[in-house]
Amino acid sequence: xxxxxxxxxxxxxxxxxxxxxxxxxxxxxxxxxxxxxxxxxxxxxxxxxxxxxxxxxxxxxxxxxxxxxxxxxxxxxxxxxxxxxxxxxxxxxxxxxxxxxxxxxxxxxxxxxxxxxxxxxxxxxxxxxxxxxxxxxxxxxxxxxxxxxxxxxxxxxxxxxxxxxxxxxxxxxxxxxxxxxxxxxxxxxxxxxxxxxxxxxxxxxxxxxxxxxxxxxxxxxxxxxxxxxxxxxxxxxxxxxxxxxxxxxxxxxxxxxxxxxxxxxxxxxxxxxxxxxxxxxxxxxxxxxxxxxxxxxxxxxxxxxxxxxxxxxxxxxxxxxxxxxxxxxxxxxxxxxxxxxxxxxxxxxxxxxxxxxxxxxxxxxxxxxxxxxxxxxxxxxxxxxxxxxxxxxxxxxxxxxxxxxxxxxxxxxxxxxxxxxxxxxxxxxxxxxxxxxxxxxxxxxxxxxxxxxxxxxxxxxxxxxxxxxxxxxxxxxxxxxxxxxxxxxxxxxxxxxxxxxxxxxxxxxxxxxxx
Amino acid sequence: xxxxxxxxxxxxxxxxxxxxxxxxxxxxxxxxxxxxxxxxxxxxxxxxxxxxxxxxxxxxxxxxxxxxxxxxxxxxxxxxxxxxxxxxxxxxxxxxxxx
Numbered sequence: 001x002x003x004x005x006x007x008x009x010x011x012x013x014x015x016x017x018x019x020x021x022x023x024x025x026x027x028x029x030x031x032x033x034x035x036x037x038x039x040x041x042x043x044x045x046x047x048x049x050x051x052x053x054x055x056x057x058x059x060x061x062x063x064x065x066x067x068x069x070x071x072x073x074x075x076x077x078x079x080x081x082x083x084x085x086x087x088x089x090x091x092x093x094x095x096x097x098x099x100x101x102x103x104x105x106x107x108x109x110x111x112x113x114x115x116x117x118x119x120x121x122x123x124x125x126x127x128x129x130x131x132x133x134x135x136x137x138x139x140x141x142x143x144x145x146x147x148x149x150x151x152x153x154x155x156x157x158x159x160x161x162x163x164x165x166x167x168x169x170x171x172x173x174x175x176x177x178x179x180x181x182x183x184x185x186x187x188x189x190x191x192x193x194x195x196x197x198x199x200x201x202x203x204x205x206x207x208x209x210x211x212x213x214x215x216x217x218x219x220x221x222x223x224x225x226x227x228x229x230x231x232x233x234x235x236x237x238x239x240x241x242x243x244x245x246x247x248x249x250x251x252x253x254x255x256x257x258x259x260x261x262x263x264x265x266x267x268x269x270x271x272x273x274x275x276x277x278x279x280x281x282x283x284x285x286x287x288x289x290x291x292x293x294x295x296x297x298x299x300x301x302x303x304x305x306x307x308x309x310x311x312x313x314x315x316x317x318x319x320x321x322x323x324x325x326x327x328x329x330x331x332x333x334x335x336x337x338x339x340x341x342x343x344x345x346x347x348x349x350x351x352x353x354x355x356x357x358x359x360x361x362x363x364x365x366x367x368x369x370x371x372x373x374x375x376x377x378x379x380x381x382x383x384x385x386x387x388x389x390x391x392x393x394x395x396x397x398x399x400x401x402x403x404x405x406x407x408x409x410x411x412x413x414x415x416x417x418x419x420x421x422x423x424x425x426x427x428x429x430x431x432x433x434x435x436x437x438x439x440x441x442x443x444x445x446x447x448x449x450x451x452x453x454x455x456x457x458x459x460x461x462x463x464x465x466x467x468x469x470x471x472x473x474x475x476x477x478x479x480x481x482x483x484x485x486x487x488x489x490x491x492x493x494x495x496x497x498x499x500x501x502x503x504x505x506x507x508x509x510x511x512x513x514x515x
Numbered sequence: 516x517x518x519x520x521x522x523x524x525x526x527x528x529x530x531x532x533x534x535x536x537x538x539x540x541x542x543x544x545x546x547x548x549x550x551x552x553x554x555x556x557x558x559x560x561x562x563x564x565x566x567x568x569x570x571x572x573x574x575x576x577x578x579x580x581x582x583x584x585x586x587x588x589x590x591x592x593x594x595x596x597x598x599x600x601x602x603x604x605x606x607x608x609x610x611x612x613x614x
Binding site: 114115117118119157160161164168171172175181182183185186187188189190192193196197200203204206207208210211214215216259260263264 | 609
């Protein structure tokens with residue numbers, strides 16, 4: 001006799017909305033005439049993501065949170081709801097970036113037909129065609145659904161399925177740039193091969209943990225860890241699981257794919273990956289380390305300590321040598337992954353300390369800021385698409401003061417200058433780490449921030465204090481979608497820097513894991 | 516029959532796969548090595564399920580197969596698209612993005 005598992009539809013509503021919208025999107029692709037697809041798909045993706053955002057907020061406001069549902073496979077607790085809301089909100093903003101039609105002369109950042117070989121006569125024909133690709137919207141919506149499942153997974157198997165649901169669409173859409181298609185396809189191959197390699201490690205870790213504990217439920221693993229202690233299979237399994245997750249979070253030394261994929265992928269997709277994947281990966285890392293292995297801290301704390309330092313140093317130092325803005329922001333994201341791990345270490349074994357709330361707040365601020373920075377990148381263009389080389393940005397302040405001001409705001413926030421969201425986030429994670437006695441880590445983080453500030457400020461100096469180059473980039477006039485994204489991210493970056501109190505309180509109240 | 520033979524075999528297969536990913540040059544062969552890693556995981560799961568006297572591990576092996584099938588679809592699509600452009604599936608030829 002098979003028992004029907006308990007299923008709380010209310011707690012699952014955000015997930016059902018997003019994944020439902022994605023499934024309907026696939027049908028739209030098959031049955032709606034080509035001319036009508038773009039508006040329908042954009043509307044559908046927005047309904048899914050914004051609907052999920054509203055649903056998570058309603059769930060958090062009600063008294064139904066903190067429950068384990070779907071037969072124990074999903075934990076819809078405060079932390080899951082906060083991160084799901086963050087992913088859904090950032091996902092909606094990314095969909096708006098995808099939908100931008102007035103910047104590229106060909107009306108879209110995505111290739112008209114990804115199956116046509118790059119450089120062939122048919123491809124050149126399609127290059128100037130105004131036909132747009134709409135498959136990216138359901139794919140991105142599936143990825144958002146996977147990310148929202150990832151942060152709520154209470155079971156290693158669900159975590160693995162969610163990891164794949166979020167990764168597979170990302171591999172595809174990073175290869176769909178309209179311009180510089182060879183770079184884009186190369187990015188997709190690299191991301192796919194390395195991503196599949198990392199998920200194989202995650203999966204082997206899952207198998208070993210299953211062998212050691214007889215279960216893949218996080219709570220059972222915690223209990224087995226209490227009894228067994230240093231079982232070698234369990235420790236080995238934990239190590240492999242963490243490798244798989246750190247890869248997704250682009251933490252050094254598992255970061256090598258990041259600069260290539262960030263540079264090659266279409267810029268709206270890079271923005272989506274940088275903001276949302278980071279949130280999802282860190283949500284899963286926090287849940288795995290504290291719910292399943294919170295009682296075996298001595299096994300992973302030194303490891304996480306070491307990779308946090310490596311990530312901050314690699315990101316900050318290699319960021320200095322970059323001449324391409326997208327690559328520079330990729331190294332910045334590696335450094336930020338290190339700062340985020342500082343916050344992960346700021347959570348005590350019993351769940352005391354402000355590490356969880358600080359990390360969640362940092363994820364929100366980092367996601368908004370980096371999304372804004374990539375949105376500005378889509379505006380500055382030359383004849384061959386986006387102008388991402390640093391030299392092309394010289395003297396932009398004189399030519400387009402507003403664009404330069406926005407970019408400066410986002411770069412200052414990434415550098416962590418006071419009165420921007422980046423400062424509040426960094427302050428919160430460093431304080432959490434120091435409270436847990438990890439002050440050497442906080443010290444390294446401060447030094448790395450200082451080094452990283454140099455390459456952010458270099459761009460600002462270049463924009464304002466250099467002579468414009470004669471054949472420099474032009475600044476496109478954004479349509480409504482990009483304008484909305486820029487307005488929201490810039491406002492939030494300033495608001496979370498000046499008055500972070502309300503959101504910090506919200507993160508603190510939400511900082512609860514149920515097992 | 517002791518179960519450790521199966522576990523050791525699975526570990527060897529996983530290692531062969533991992534080393535293959537690192538040293539082989541053809542994207543298709545690299546991808547096959549990743550599939551080998553996934554299948555060694557399946558062997559591990561089924562062995563542990565047998566040892567524990569439950570069917571959980573066998574069910575998980577089915578999940579892995581389904582996900583691997585989805586991965587094949589995506590992976591071959593991406594490798595095909597780059598092959599049709601460059602007439603080569605070597606990961607060494609894909610070298611536009613660096614530093």
